[in-house]
Amino acid sequence: MATELKSVxxxxxxxxxxxxxxxxxxxxxxxxxxxxxxxxxxTLLITSGGATEKGCDVSEAEFMxxxxxxxxxxxxxxxxxxxxxxxxxxxxxxxxxxxxxxxTFQEMHIVTSCYHRSRSEFIFKKIFSIGNIHSDYCFDQTVxxxxxxxxxxxDSMILEKMKGFRTEEIEEKFSDFI
Numbered sequence: 001m002a003t004e005l006k007s008v009x010x011x012x013x014x015x016x017x018x019x020x021x022x023x024x025x026x027x028x029x030x031x032x033x034x035x036x037x038x039x040x041x042x043t044l045l046i047t048s049g050g051a052t053e054k055g056c057d058v059s060e061a062e063f064m065x066x067x068x069x070x071x072x073x074x075x076x077x078x079x080x081x082x083x084x085x086x087x088x089x090x091x092x093x094x095x096x097x098x099x100x101x102x103x104t105f106q107e108m109h110i111v112t113s114c115y116h117r118s119r120s121e122f123i124f125k126k127i128f129s130i131g132n133i134h135s136d137y138c139f140d141q142t143v144x145x146x147x148x149x150x151x152x153x154x155d156s157m158i159l160e161k162m163k164g165f166r167t168e169e170i171e172e173k174f175s176d177f178i
Contacts, residue, residue: 001102002102002103002104003101003102003103003104004042004104004105004106005041005042005043005044005103005104005105005106006039006040006041006042006043006105006106006107007039007041007042007043007044007105007106007107007108007109008043008044008046008098008103008105008107008108008109009032009035009036009039009043009044009045009046009108009109009111010046010047010048010090010094010108010109010110010111010124011028011029011032011045011046011047011048011064011068011111011112012028012048012049012087012090012110012111012112012116012120013025013047013048013049013050013059013060013061013063013064013084013090014028014049014060014113015052015060016052016053016056016058016060016063018053018056019052019053019055019056019058020063021063021064021066021067023141024113024139024141025060025063025064025067026067027113027139027141028064028111028112028113028138028139029047029064029067029068029071030067030071030139031111031137031138031139032045032047032064032068032111032137033067033068033071033072033073034137035109035111035137036068036073036077037072037073044079044103044105045068045073045077045078045079046078046079046080046081046094046097047060047061047062047064047065047068047078047079047080047081048060048061048080048081048084048090048093048094049061049063049064049081049082049084049090050082050083050084050085050089051085059080059082060082061080061081061082062080062082065078065080079097079101081093081094081097083178084178085178086177086178087116087119087120087123087151087155088123088127088155088158088159088174088177088178089177089178090120090123090124091123091124091126091127091128092127092167092170092171092178093171093178094124095127095128095167096167096168096171099167106132107132107133107134108124108128108130108132108133108134109133109134109135109136109137110124110133110134110135111135111137111138111139112135112138112139113138113139113140114138114139114140115148116138116148117135117136117138118135118148118152119148119151119152119155120135121133121134121135122152122155123155123159126159127159127167158174158177161174162174
């Protein structure tokens, strides 16, 4: 039987600096910690992000989990999704993780950088096919590395191609994009 939670908080990864977390990664983690610690009801906290620089064995998800632990959140309360290489991958692999855990939720909060909010929310709503996904909590001390409009165009085309595929099939058929 599925576990029903009030909310799920997903912290999206970003490229580290060599083999160390960036200010952006630390900032996203702080925003997520504040949100998690103020949450009422059962809340699941997921860090999402896969491989980092060559030669670095720490995933984006693990970097953020370490930051969350420094901010007072117990390791046992943090779930790591360590496969995603893109925002679409964050959504796909988070959905697979929640399905594997047999978790349902009333609302989802995506924590990312402010410039990345709209595109992230758009992608998660497409992958999850639900509307109760929000990106109101964000880290706002960064500027985008490339045009979010260009990324949204690219991601919209990829999502269109994914229509009709089950989440489990997407990992195999679209591995270059997630």
